[in-house]
Amino acid sequence: MSTETAAETLDVKGQNCPMPVIKTKEAFDGIAAGEVLEVVATDSGSMSDIAGWAESTEGAELVDQEEATEGGQDVYKHYVRKTE
Amino acid sequence: MSADTPASPDDDLSPEAVADLQDRIDALETEVSDLRTEVDDGGPQKMVIIATKGTLDMAYPPLILASTAAAFGYDVTVFHTFWGLEILHEENSKDLQLSSVGNPNMPVPNAIAALPGMDRMTTRMMRNKIEDNDVASVEELIETSLASGVDLQACQMTIDLLGYDEDDFYDGVTTGVGAASAFQDMVDADIQLLV
Numbered sequence: 001m002s003t004e005t006a007a008e009t010l011d012v013k014g015q016n017c018p019m020p021v022i023k024t025k026e027a028f029d030g031i032a033a034g035e036v037l038e039v040v041a042t043d044s045g046s047m048s049d050i051a052g053w054a055e056s057t058e059g060a061e062l063v064d065q066e067e068a069t070e071g072g073q074d075v076y077k078h079y080v081r082k083t084e
Numbered sequence: 085m086s087a088d089t090p091a092s093p094d095d096d097l098s099p100e101a102v103a104d105l106q107d108r109i110d111a112l113e114t115e116v117s118d119l120r121t122e123v124d125d126g127g128p129q130k131m132v133i134i135a136t137k138g139t140l141d142m143a144y145p146p147l148i149l150a151s152t153a154a155a156f157g158y159d160v161t162v163f164h165t166f167w168g169l170e171i172l173h174e175e176n177s178k179d180l181q182l183s184s185v186g187n188p189n190m191p192v193p194n195a196i197a198a199l200p201g202m203d204r205m206t207t208r209m210m211r212n213k214i215e216d217n218d219v220a221s222v223e224e225l226i227e228t229s230l231a232s233g234v235d236l237q238a239c240q241m242t243i244d245l246l247g248y249d250e251d252d253f254y255d256g257v258t259t260g261v262g263a264a265s266a267f268q269d270m271v272d273a274d275i276q277l278l279v
Contacts, residue, residue, distance in 0.1 A: 014218050015218055015220070016217060016218040016219045016220070017148065017219075018148045018151055018152040018155075018220075019220055019228075021152055021155050022151050022152065022154075022155045022228055022232065024155070025154075025155035025156075025232075026232075042218075043218075053155060053156065056156055057156065057157065058157075
């Protein structure tokens with residue numbers, strides 16, 4: 001999944017639990033049905049947290065998650081689609 | 085159940101008996117449907133946390149869980165009572181302390197931890213760690229919780245007991261509530277926690 005297909009990108013780098021999930025929910029509320037939200041985090045716990053949040057949230061579908069190294073730091077990218 | 089041979093389908097039931105059974109079935113169906121409505125009211129799920137501790141470390145669990153549950157779509161109420169009230173006190177919440185005594189995880193023995201100034205020192209160490217690890221401050225978590233619709237409640241009895249004023253608390257904090265309203269919320273909640 002590339003950033004081009006994401007309608008919006010949320011940058012929560014430098015924020016730790018529980019902030020990535022809370023900000024994700026806020027940003028997710030703001031996108032339209034069918035759109036994909038990209039979340040970029042540095043909190044490694046966000047991998048399971050955002051997956052769990054998407055699983056429990058109606059209308060949220062986790063499309064992809066990936067780990068990358070950017071500027072010498074580990075970043076975790078999440079793509080969540082709004083299905084309804 | 086009796087040991088009698090069960091009635092075979094061939095046995096004739098009187099029309100009255102059939103009508104009685106039909107009435108009974110109707111009554112039971114209504115009851116089941118009422119219970120279903122009661123169990124699944126279609127509204128969001130609810131969580132209630134009773135926050136009773138006011139140390140820096142114990143301020144985090146209720147606030148983190150509350151804001152997270154709100155992100156999961158839960159209706160959340162946190163009822164702050166006794167020292168838990170300090171978390172909602174705008175001024176005191178910025179200066180919550182960590183006790184160095186009675187915590188076996190502290191790297192100092194209790195005899196030393198009890199010396200004057202030690203709580204200040206361990207609190208400063210903890211605050212530095214919190215900052216270094218990008219963990220949100222108590223103030224940020226309160227603002228986040230309130231913005232996500234969490235109902236942060238300050239126990240009125242404790243407000244009076246500690247001599248606080250309603251204006252001492254963060255804007256948006258609910259005051260004038262007691263054990264009965266907390267209990268009612270707990271009865272309706274899917275998750276109840278005492279922290």
